[in-house]
Amino acid sequence: MNEVAAISDLNDRWGIPGLAVVTVGQGGSPRVAISTPLANGEMYLHGGHVTAWKPKAVGDVLYCSPNTIWKDGKAIRGGVPVCFPWFGDKTDNPAAPAHGFVRTKAWQLQSIEKIGEDIAVSMFSQSSDETRKWWPFDFQVVCRATFGAILKLELVVTNTSVAAFSFEEALHAYFAVGDAASVSVSGLDGTLYVDKVDHFTEKTQYEDIRFSAETDRIYLNTRHDITMSDPVVGRKISIHKENSATTVVWNPWAEKSAGMGDLGAGEWKKFVCVESSNVGTYAVQLSPGESHTMAAIMRCA
Numbered sequence: 001m002n003e004v005a006a007i008s009d010l011n012d013r014w015g016i017p018g019l020a021v022v023t024v025g026q027g028g029s030p031r032v033a034i035s036t037p038l039a040n041g042e043m044y045l046h047g048g049h050v051t052a053w054k055p056k057a058v059g060d061v062l063y064c065s066p067n068t069i070w071k072d073g074k075a076i077r078g079g080v081p082v083c084f085p086w087f088g089d090k091t092d093n094p095a096a097p098a099h100g101f102v103r104t105k106a107w108q109l110q111s112i113e114k115i116g117e118d119i120a121v122s123m124f125s126q127s128s129d130e131t132r133k134w135w136p137f138d139f140q141v142v143c144r145a146t147f148g149a150i151l152k153l154e155l156v157v158t159n160t161s162v163a164a165f166s167f168e169e170a171l172h173a174y175f176a177v178g179d180a181a182s183v184s185v186s187g188l189d190g191t192l193y194v195d196k197v198d199h200f201t202e203k204t205q206y207e208d209i210r211f212s213a214e215t216d217r218i219y220l221n222t223r224h225d226i227t228m229s230d231p232v233v234g235r236k237i238s239i240h241k242e243n244s245a246t247t248v249v250w251n252p253w254a255e256k257s258a259g260m261g262d263l264g265a266g267e268w269k270k271f272v273c274v275e276s277s278n279v280g281t282y283a284v285q286l287s288p289g290e291s292h293t294m295a296a297i298m299r300c301a
């Protein structure tokens with residue numbers, strides 16, 4: 001069956017007229033487009049990747065690069081990439097894809113549901129001969145995005161192996177801002193972080209986070225709400241986390257941004273990443289048959 005026919009079949013099965021449609025997105029990639037009285041949204045089957053959330057009152061909350069390379073094996077640059085089953089480089093195999101292998105592969109549509117005034121889209125990926133080459137375990141991962149005045153993202157990992165495993169995960173969210181150099185992030189004051197731009201040194205955060213250079217930090221044992229203030233646009237974005245013990249904060253700044261083919265000069269100003277995650281010593285252990293759900297609940301006002 002060709003891709004367009006498959007997309008049409010998915011829409012026949014799961015589309016909700018006037019609210020949710022399965023259609024051909026950028027690069028010919030299948031996506032679910034949401035339009036409700038409270039918000040618009042978009043989620044691609046490629047990577048189970050939310051690429052847009054636009055509450056009617058505030059507009060685009062997520063940043064997506066205009067230079068994204070839309071093809072298999074490449075992650076969409078922006079939105080909320082799903083990092084699993086490792087974060088960053090794979091410590092025991094430098095040849096492995098950064099941030100795991102699920103964000104660069106086709107997922108399957110599990111359901112589209114109307115829940116009150118919201119639309120919940122669930123997509124899933126699972127182990128295969130290809131994934132077992134990198135990681136010798138069997139799993140299912142579901143990304144469920146509930147689009148409304150609030151965006152709720154849930155990452156559900158199930159161990160379908162006969163052995164226990166440990167995994168890292170991140171909802172690597174790119175938040176749209178007016179100017180990263182003017183943004184402050186509160187809620188992490190007094191916490192310890194690993195500074196990836198200073199030899200992974202462990203440091204303490206004092207007061208709000210502000211950005212004046214490449215910033216790449218993993219905040220440890222951080223489970224409480226985080227707020228990003230954007231004075232240029234005149235709004236605040238808050239993130240409430242569930243079952244997430246670490247928070248990654250990233251901005252590549254000017255030089256790294258210019259050197260990234262799917263980002264480009266000047267794009268660094270337009271986003272800040274705040275990532276609900278479980279990485280490093282906070283990786284999650286799962287016994288056979290067990291599931292774990294990490295959630296990020298986002299508000300913007």
Ligand code: TA6
Nearest residue numbers: 075088098099172216248250275
């Ligand atoms: O989350 C921050 C980070 O780990 C940075 O180190 C940077 O590599 C960023 O992710 C983007 O990674 P990517 O593989 O998407 O280019």
